[in-house]
Amino acid sequence: MSITLSKTGESRIEVKKSVFIGKSFHISSPEEASEYLAAERKKYPDARHLCYAWVIGGESARQKSSDDGEPQGTAGQPLLELLTSNGFTDSMVCVTRYFGGTLLGTGGLRRAYSDSGRLALVSGEPVELVPALKWRQNCSYPFFELLSRRAGSSGWTVSNVEYGQEVTFDITVPEEKASEFERFCLDSSGGTVVPTDPESLLSSGEKISIS
Numbered sequence: 001m002s003i004t005l006s007k008t009g010e011s012r013i014e015v016k017k018s019v020f021i022g023k024s025f026h027i028s029s030p031e032e033a034s035e036y037l038a039a040e041r042k043k044y045p046d047a048r049h050l051c052y053a054w055v056i057g058g059e060s061a062r063q064k065s066s067d068d069g070e071p072q073g074t075a076g077q078p079l080l081e082l083l084t085s086n087g088f089t090d091s092m093v094c095v096t097r098y099f100g101g102t103l104l105g106t107g108g109l110r111r112a113y114s115d116s117g118r119l120a121l122v123s124g125e126p127v128e129l130v131p132a133l134k135w136r137q138n139c140s141y142p143f144f145e146l147l148s149r150r151a152g153s154s155g156w157t158v159s160n161v162e163y164g165q166e167v168t169f170d171i172t173v174p175e176e177k178a179s180e181f182e183r184f185c186l187d188s189s190g191g192t193v194v195p196t197d198p199e200s201l202l203s204s205g206e207k208i209s210i211s
Helices: 030-043 076-086 105-123 141-154 175-188
Strands: 002-005 009-015 018-026 049-056 062-066 091-098 126-139 157-163 167-174 199-207
Touching: 002 018, 009 105, 018 030, 018 105, 030 049, 030 062, 030 091, 049 076, 062 076, 076 091, 076 105, 091 105, 126 141, 126 175, 141 157, 141 167, 141 175, 167 175, 167 199
Parallel strands: none
Antiparallel strands: 002 126, 009 018, 018 091, 049 062, 049 091, 126 167, 126 199, 157 167
């Protein structure tokens, strides 16, 4: 199972006067990750460390982590483990640290970065990614009203609606419900709406708890 973040998450904890500020982001490229990190550095210019980890892609995922000056394996690695052990993809978590004057030791650092990162990921409201199909469809206004009502109770997502002589729209349907959607269109339109040539993708599903 793959999961990703539905929004930007935040956290803030204090351990022996060191402040750890966590952020989590949905990302689609290393360049986007770099942009978020640059923004965090600009926001906290006097912070001692900005450690991070990200994972992009599915089975052939790309990943990267950084301890940013902390002892090796105490920051970036536990953040990366949070992502990989929970099945995250297209996600980044970073933690900014303001040093409080007391050394935490390697074990204390790992716990602090892991706790801060976990809270930031939870705040980002992780969701399951499910295989889905998306159609670009057009239909009459009466049928669109009927479809919109059915979509709300069936887990279909209508988007990018354009109104003209007919209604043109995108509709995303979980792969396991594709046959149900196609039957509905044929039966309810009297055969005038025939979904064809869908695009395969991964769509956001149920909210997920992480460990």
